[in-house]
Amino acid sequence: MPTMExxxxxxxxxxxxxxxxxxxxxxxxxxxxxxxxxxxxxASCRICxxxxxxxxxxxxxxxxxxxxxxxxxxxxxxxxMKVYSKSPKAAANQKAVxxxxxxxxxxxxxxxxQAGECSLQDxxxxxxxxxxxxxxxKAKKPKKDxxxxxxxxxxxxxxxxxxxxxxxxxxxxxxxxxxxxxxxxEINVFQGRPLDNPLxxxxxxxxxxxALLDKDMLFTQRVWFLKSTASISPFSSGGxxxxxxxNQGRIYRxxxxxxxxxxxxxISDDIRYGWKFVHENRLNKLVQGGKEIDWETAEAHLDGMxxxxxxxxGPGSTALVLSAFDTTEEMYLAAKWIRSIDRQAWxxxxxxxxxxxxxxxxxxxxxxxxxxxxxEKAPNRQGAEKIIAHFAGNTCDLSDLAAKVSGGAFAxxxxxxxxxxxxxxxxxxxxxxxxxxxxxxSRPTALTGRAALALPxxxxxxxxxxxxxxxxxxxxxxxxxxxxxxxxxxxxxxxSLLGESGTYRSQxxxxxxxxxxxPDYAGVTVPKREKKIQLMEFSPL
Amino acid sequence: xxYAGPVLLKRxxxxxxxxxxxxxxxxxxxxxxxSLKKVLAMQPEDVIKLVVDSGLRGRGGAGFPCGTKWTFLPxxxxxxxxxxxxxxxEPGTFKDRYLIDHDPHILLEGIAIxxxxxxxxxxxxxxxxxxxxxxxxxxAALAEAYEHGIFGQKHPGTDIVGHCxxxxxxxAYICGEETGLLESLEGKRGWPRIKPxxxxxxxxxxxxxxxxxxxxxxxxxxxxxxxxxWFKAMGTPSSSGPKLFGVSGHVNKPGxxxxxxGIKMSTLIEKYxxxxxxxxxxxxxxxxxxxxxxxxxxxxxxxxxxxGRKYNVLGLGTAGVIVMNxxxxxxxxxxxxxxxxxxxxxxxCTPCREGTAWMHKILNRIVDGFGQPHDFxxxxxxxxxxxxMPGTTICGLADGANWAVKTFLQKFPEDFKSRLKSRQVQGxxxxxxxxx
Numbered sequence: 004m005p006t007m008e009x010x011x012x013x014x015x016x017x018x019x020x021x022x023x024x025x026x027x028x029x030x031x032x033x034x035x036x037x038x039x040x041x042x043x044x045x046a047s048c049r050i051c052x053x054x055x056x057x058x059x060x061x062x063x064x065x066x067x068x069x070x071x072x073x074x075x076x077x078x079x080x081x082x083x084m085k086v087y088s089k090s091p092k093a094a095a096n097q098k099a100v101x102x103x104x105x106x107x108x109x110x111x112x113x114x115x116x117q118a119g120e121c122s123l124q125d126x127x128x129x130x131x132x133x134x135x136x137x138x139x140x141k142a143k144k145p146k147k148d149x150x151x152x153x154x155x156x157x158x159x160x161x162x163x164x165x166x167x168x169x170x171x172x173x174x175x176x177x178x179x180x181x182x183x184x185x186x187x188x189e190i191n192v193f194q195g196r197p198l199d200n201p202l203x204x205x206x207x208x209x210x211x212x213x214a215l216l217d218k219d220m221l222f223t224q225r226v227w228f229l230k231s232t233a234s235i236s237p238f239s240s241g242g243x244x245x246x247x248x249x250n251q252g253r254i255y256r257x258x259x260x261x262x263x264x265x266x267x268x269x270i271s272d273d274i275r276y277g278w279k280f281v282h283e284n285r286l287n288k289l290v291q292g293g294k295e296i297d298w299e300t301a302e303a304h305l306d307g308m309x310x311x312x313x314x315x316x317g318p319g320s321t322a323l324v325l326s327a328f329d330t331t332e333e334m335y336l337a338a339k340w341i342r343s344i345d346r347q348a349w350x351x352x353x354x355x356x357x358x359x360x361x362x363x364x365x366x367x368x369x370x371x372x373x374x375x376x377x378x379e380k381a382p383n384r385q386g387a388e389k390i391i392a393h394f395a396g397n398t399c400d401l402s403d404l405a406a407k408v409s410g411g412a413f414a415x416x417x418x419x420x421x422x423x424x425x426x427x428x429x430x431x432x433x434x435x436x437x438x439x440x441x442x443x444x445s446r447p448t449a450l451t452g453r454a455a456l457a458l459p460x461x462x463x464x465x466x467x468x469x470x471x472x473x474x475x476x477x478x479x480x481x482x483x484x485x486x487x488x489x490x491x492x493x494x495x496x497x498x499s500l501l502g503e504s505g506t507y508r509s510q511x512x513x514x515x516x517x518x519x520x521x522p523d524y525a526g527v528t529v530p531k532r533e534k535k536i537q538l539m540e541f542s543p544l
Numbered sequence: 545x546x547y548a549g550p551v552l553l554k555r556x557x558x559x560x561x562x563x564x565x566x567x568x569x570x571x572x573x574x575x576x577x578x579s580l581k582k583v584l585a586m587q588p589e590d591v592i593k594l595v596v597d598s599g600l601r602g603r604g605g606a607g608f609p610c611g612t613k614w615t616f617l618p619x620x621x622x623x624x625x626x627x628x629x630x631x632x633x634e635p636g637t638f639k640d641r642y643l644i645d646h647d648p649h650i651l652l653e654g655i656a657i658x659x660x661x662x663x664x665x666x667x668x669x670x671x672x673x674x675x676x677x678x679x680x681x682x683x684a685a686l687a688e689a690y691e692h693g694i695f696g697q698k699h700p701g702t703d704i705v706g707h708c709x710x711x712x713x714x715x716a717y718i719c720g721e722e723t724g725l726l727e728s729l730e731g732k733r734g735w736p737r738i739k740p741x742x743x744x745x746x747x748x749x750x751x752x753x754x755x756x757x758x759x760x761x762x763x764x765x766x767x768x769x770x771x772x773x774w775f776k777a778m779g780t781p782s783s784s785g786p787k788l789f790g791v792s793g794h795v796n797k798p799g800x801x802x803x804x805x806g807i808k809m810s811t812l813i814e815k816y817x818x819x820x821x822x823x824x825x826x827x828x829x830x831x832x833x834x835x836x837x838x839x840x841x842x843x844x845x846x847x848x849x850x851x852g853r854k855y856n857v858l859g860l861g862t863a864g865v866i867v868m869n870x871x872x873x874x875x876x877x878x879x880x881x882x883x884x885x886x887x888x889x890x891x892x893c894t895p896c897r898e899g900t901a902w903m904h905k906i907l908n909r910i911v912d913g914f915g916q917p918h919d920f921x922x923x924x925x926x927x928x929x930x931x932x933m934p935g936t937t938i939c940g941l942a943d944g945a946n947w948a949v950k951t952f953l954q955k956f957p958e959d960f961k962s963r964l965k966s967r968q969v970q971g972x973x974x975x976x977x978x979x980x
Contacts, residue, residue: 046738047892049936072936077738096936099929103898136922139905162891181733184716185889186901 005082009033010089022075022086023051033088034097034126036104036211037163038076041268042172046077048163050100050126054087072096094130101131107142107186108212109158117213119226123161144189150178150198152272153207153215157189160214166190166206172366173269173373176200190214201376202364204275208258208268217256219276224255232483233260233529235470236274237328237463240355240379242472243270247278247464247483254278254464254484265472271376278464286447286459287489298491301458305417305441306500308456309344312414312439319347319397322404322416324430327355329419329493330468331386331477331524332512336497337419338394339519343501349397351404352388353418353430355381377473382463385471393521405433413437419460419493420444420451443493459490466492467509469527479509479527547778547804551766551786552759556646563646565681568688571649577694579768583657584700591661595764597772599784604629604720604757605832605861607783607849614662616744617752622704625753626659626667627729627743628761631713631720633672634832635884637864639788640758642800644678648685652694652708654761657768659706660699662754667708670725673715682710717888721939722755723747724890735892736939759788779805783848783860791817793828793867806848809838813867823869827956831861833881834944836951856954858947874959878952879907885945896942899930903949915964923960924953 004015007025014029024040026033036048052072059065063083072092087093104123112118144157162181167190170179178198182191192198198206207217229248236243244260257278259270289301296304312320323341325334341348362376391398399407407413416437418430431450434440441456442448451457465486469479486492498507505511510528517525550556555566555574564570571577583591596611617624628651632640644651655667671679686708690696695708711729713719719728723737726748747753763785767775776784783805789812792798796818803812809828813820828838830847836857838845845855852859868877886904891897903926906919927946929936936942953960 044738045892046938047894049894052936074738095929099936100894102929103894103902106898106902137902139902139909142901161894162897181891183891185886185891186897188891188897 005080007080007082008085010087016080020080022053022055022073022078022080022084024076025080026075026086033075034122034130035076036122036161037165039165039168039209039268042165042168042209044077045164045168046074048100048104048161049074050097050104050130051075052096053093054090056085057081058083097126097130098132101127102136104161105131105135106137106139107158108161109141111159114222115156115159115213116216116221116226117159117210121213122211142186147191149192150203152204152218152276153198154218154221155190156214156216157191159212160190161212162188162190163211164190165209165211166215169202169206169209170198170200172368173205173364174200174202175364175367175373177367179206201271201273201362202269202374204272205259205269220256224250229255231258232481233532234464234480234483235382235478236270237382237470238274238277238380239271239377240381240384240473241265241375241377242382242470242474242476242478243274244478245270245274249464249484252484254281265476266374269374271374273376280446281462281464281484284446285487285490286444286451286457287487288459289489290451290457292455301456302496302500304456305458305496306344308415308439308441309341309348309417313345316414318345319349320412320414321345322349322351322407322413324351324353324401324404324416324418324434325387325390326353326419327381327384327387328463329383329387330463330466330509330512331383331390331471332468332509332516333419333492333494333497334383334387334390335393335516335521336494336501336512337417338390340497340500341417342394342396347397349399349404349407350391350394351399351401352384352391353420354401355379355384379473382470382472385473385475386469386477389471389521401429401433405435408434408437413439415439415441417441418443418450418454420448443496445490458496459487460496461486461490461492465490466494467529468494469509469513469524477523477527479513479529481529547786550802552643552650552762552788553647553800553802555650556642565645566647566649568649568685568692571647575769576649576765577653579765580653580656580660580694583660583768588661588663588699591657591768594772595661595767598767598775599772599782600760600763600767600775601783601785601849602757603759603763603787603862605634605834605859607860610756610760613744613756614658614754616742617662617754618745621745621752622663623665623751624662625748625751626655626662626664627722627725627748627753627755628655628667628669628758629720629722629725629755630669630671630675630678630758631717631725632675632758632862633717633720633888634834634862634864635881636792636829636866637790637832637862638792639790639800639862639864641675641678642790643758643762643788644681648678648681649689650762650765651682651758652685652689654764655708656689656694656706657764658754658756658761659708663699663702663704664754665704665706667706668729668748669708669710670719670729671710671712672720673713676712679710679712686710716890717884718890718939718941721941724939725755726753735890738938780846780848780850782850787847787863789816789847790862790864791867792864794821794823794869794872795819795867796821806846808844809842809847809865810844812847812865817867820867820869823871825867826870826872827868827874829864829866829868829948830855830857831859831863831865832944833866833884833948834941835859835861836947837955839955857951858943874952874956875907875963876911878949879904879911881948882907882945885941885948889941889945890939893937893942895930896937896945899926899942900945902926903930903945910960910963913963914970915960917961917964917966919964920953920957920960923949927953 016025035051053075056066056068147155149155167179228250231246231248234247243266244262246258364374440454442454443458443460464483467482495507513524600610601607718724719734724734728734743753801816882904886900889900927949
């Protein structure tokens with residue numbers, strides 16, 4: 004494998020790569036603003052310039068020193084190359100570029116949302132100078148409302164053009180462009196064409212400074228208070244990798260988590276802004292016949308309901324309606340529980356909502372697919388179908404269930420409900436005639452209102468588990484925030500109903516599944532978070 | 545044999561009253577398109593060899609050998625394009641306009657020769673947006689050329705049909721930079737490209753492209769007519785041939801004059817431009833403001849492509865000489881020059897975008913009487929960090945701005961230092977609101 008020496012540290016790289024990308028892949032930080040691994044190279048910020056020497060192709064023992072500073076983002080890495088990013092010449096350039104970027108940059112970090120995760124701040128500490136030598140008036144540029152989700156603070160912009168390239172190359176919508184010239188140039192949208200595309204929120208992520216800000220997050224939280232938890236999008240069947248960023252039990256934003264095979268660096272706005280339901284209109288009371296009860300009574304009652312039905316009407320008189328929003332482990336435990344009571348219990352999938360067709364984004368020049376928004380708006384249909392297939396026996400779809408209910412074949416049913424609004428109408432109609440109904444739901448609905456037993460459960464952010472995306476990729480996610488008071492995860496409920504000991508952890512569910520004929524799930528874990536590149540190098544006082 | 549009278553300006557007499565526009569018929573009557581006829585009977589490789597042997601160097605500023613540039617085209621990559629750089633926007637430079645104003649067909653003949661030699665299918669004349677008169681002239685001349693089969697015909701021995709179009713720019717200096725020109729030609733924002741790939745491999749529309757200056761191409765008919773040795777005999781060993789010099793500023797008779805390369809600036813000013821006006825010679829810019837300034841003791845500088853090395857300027861540039869007499873405010877002059885660069889910086893690279901505007905603000909302050917002693921060092925440092933260290937920006941605009949500032953500071957330090965006073969001396973409160 005080709006190797007390269009960066010500031011005396013040996014790194015290896017594969018294939019054709021630029022010096023900067025090879026360094027980033029190897030965990031070596033070179034300063035950069037305009038470069039983004041997912042976008043084309045413009046080499047315009049000029050802070051990544053390094054000195055380099057490479058072996059003479061005719062005589063590899065001799066090194067040829069490149070006389071100029073070279074842009075590391077644009078120069079291919081070569082085997083045996085030596086790169087110096089800390090040489091006096093390279094350091095002088097970094098210092099100069101930092102000074103140039105800051106002369107017109109407002110000193111409003113205290114009120115800037117980006118503060119704390121700002122490349123300009125970080126590099127200023129590491130490469131810049133302590134005081135400003137700029138005595139002139141700063142250029143004044145306006146703040147602009149450029150779209151439904153995004154604000155542009157032109158005065159903070161460093162003209163890296165990442166956002167412009169994003170709209171050209173990833174969303175393919177080209178709303179953003181550079182207007183004007185020289186130090187007066189600004190990013191803007193065209194009149195009457197706001198930055199309003201389904202991927203627009205990504206420009207906020209790729210902005211290295213606080214120029215593009217998320218209206219949703221604006222002034223709500225300082226980023227250094229946020230904890231981030233690796234999770235999977237619960238809003239579509241794509242299995243997009245995300246971080247839930249939260250503090251003190253409240254979610255503040257969702258950020259994309261890089262996954263080369265699925266969503267790369269991006270997520271759609273549905274995913275980014277869809278988390279509100281976690282904190283709004285939640286069901287948090289256990290109600291049985293209009294009366295509040297505690298969890299122990301509720302669980303006993305749920306168990307009793309099913310057993311009574313089987314005792315009265317024989318096997319096959321109960322049903323379990325699974326939701327594609329629940330984790331696979333939860334569905335496994337629920338199905339295992341109901342089949343332990345009624346070996347002919349019906350397993351039914353509440354079909355997830357499908358909106359139109361998949362929306363595919365392409366790079367208009369190369370034609371390469373950059374992002375797909377899946378039409379199916381639930382994360383785990385594949386998982387639900389696998390559980391139903393695993394238990395086999397009596398299974399049917401929702402319309403058959405409706406026929407059976409109206410035919411009086413059922414004495415009881417348990418429903419595991421969707422946590423997201425607007426999807427339970429079909430279940431509601433199908434079970435309209437059934438009185439002996441237990442519902443596990445995260446929010447109050449018509450169904451929880453008329454159910455004999457309604458149990459409040461957690462949303463995806465409050466539990467862990469695995470989702471299986473449309474292509475059968477099984478991905479685990481962690482619990483981000485503590486469950487809302489008085490709610491349990493469906494997994495914990497069925498874990499206890501099955502008589503298993505201890506507190507339920509989704510890993511236990513997966514181990515059980517592995518033991519009981521579903522080996523694919525046993526070893527799935529949340530990938531370890533890559534070590535964040537250490538940017539600051541504080542010397543001991 | 546050395547220089548013996550006008551080559552490029554042979555149809556343009558010195559007396560303004562006798563100048564006229566040469567249409568196709570007039571051009572033919574004065575021996576026009578004879579060189580093209582001669583070339584079409586030759587092998588393309590021989591034409592390239594002829595140009596290489598002539599030592600013709602690019603007249604657009606950088607002085608890159610024209611024939612060598614042509615040999616960079618990849619062997620089997622077609623179609624190939626020619627972009628003619630007529631985006632003459634450098635302050636002090638008006639030579640190409642003067643030529644085309646009277647003799648547009650000399651350019652078209654040069655284009656036809658270059659297109660044949662390099663098997664080029666389409667040539668674009670990228671003309672500065674402000675040159676609307678010249679654009680119309682060229683359009684008319686092109687129509688005549690098409691009518692008479694200069695363009696729109698197959699190159700002999702190939703299936704390549706040579707076409708030529710006039711493309712008007714929209715008024716940006718940076719589009720005279722060759723890759724900025726290509727971007728603009730493609731209908732994009734005129735931001736210079738990062739290299740590689742070089743235009744000879746992937747230029748306009750990602751196809752191999754040659755970019756030549758108007759004057760460079762206008763030299764071709766004469767080279768074909770008289771041969772490489774004749775051309776090489778003019779000028780100096782490293783800078784051969786005749787050259788158009790535009791002289792402006794404090795001279796009695798500003799204008800475009802033709803002489804061989806390597807003549808002394810003093811000769812140009814005194815013999816052709818009627819001497820310095822309103823005082824004694826103090827300083828001159830050899831070729832467009834980006835090249836820097838020649839000092840008082842450099843009056844006799846030889847104007848050729850070695851001028852940069854010999855006289856501490858960036859180069860000959862476009863040979864648009866701006867002469868300044870001893871009453872000129874050089875600080876104000878530099879302020880104007882830097883204002884130009886701050887205005888024309890494309891804004892792509894950080895050092896150029898921010899640095900040119902910063903230098904402009906400092907110079908504004910000095911001109912307004914608020915310069916402070918440390919401003920001199922600040923300016924000197926800025927032009928070093930901005931691009932005098934070559935290659936810290938994508939194109940050469942930053943280098944141009946820096947060379948102008950650097951040479952002014954080096955050659956006329958007292959002009960600046962005498963304007964700088966501490967704030968106490970200026971009588972401005974040291975604390976509180978700034979003066980700028």
